[in-house]
Amino acid sequence: MNVLERIRGGLIASCQPVDGGAMDRPDIVAAMAQAAVAGGAAGLRIEGIANLRAVRPCVSVPIVGIVKSDLDDSPVRITVRLEDVRALAEAGADVIAYDATPRPRPASREAVLAETLRLGRLAMADCATVADARAALDGGAxxxxxxxxxxxxxxxGLHDGPDFDLIAAFRALGKGFVMAEGRINTPELAAQARRAGADAVTVGSALTRLEHVTGWFAAAIRGA
Structure with missing residues (x-):
């Protein structure tokens, strides 16, 4: 069974702790990943080469790998350099995700996509619009x-919650594997994303950012 069939209809757990937080350590990320798989995650999204190297030997499910960078001259953060692509492939990512918007960055979105395909990995285009998705699919994502x-x-500011309209628009393109991701923080929203047309659903903060989830509950209790 290929990678996409293994995750179709499933949950992708994004194991990305708060940057610099108490849980921001490769060994803890690996433990998060194993716990997510034990709970039923069909795949994982892992940021950073050290984290990916720690997680890969511990799980057999497909992994979407990314590297985040903070640039002085670009807002783009997700897999912005060709060397990031090569490092992710070497560390064991099955799928490499990249920023598929047309915004400027060290290596163009087309170059990052081409390098991912050259290395024999599947490419996931992290998109903001239907135009982004069309360009990515045309390039081989x-x-x-x-x-x-x-x-x-x-x-x-277009949506407070998940962008269900964009999920449906991606489905209507008639090609490509549709991943719902972004502000999906309850089981009900995850199910709604699937019904909107997603092949799989990625959930991050609600699963692996303990500081954020604790803050949601603390704020609700204080407000009551």
Missing amino acids: AVVGTTLSGYTAETE
């Missing part, structure tokens, strides 16, 4: 995700 909807100047 296997997966289109709604990851960046709400996080670009063009889409900021």
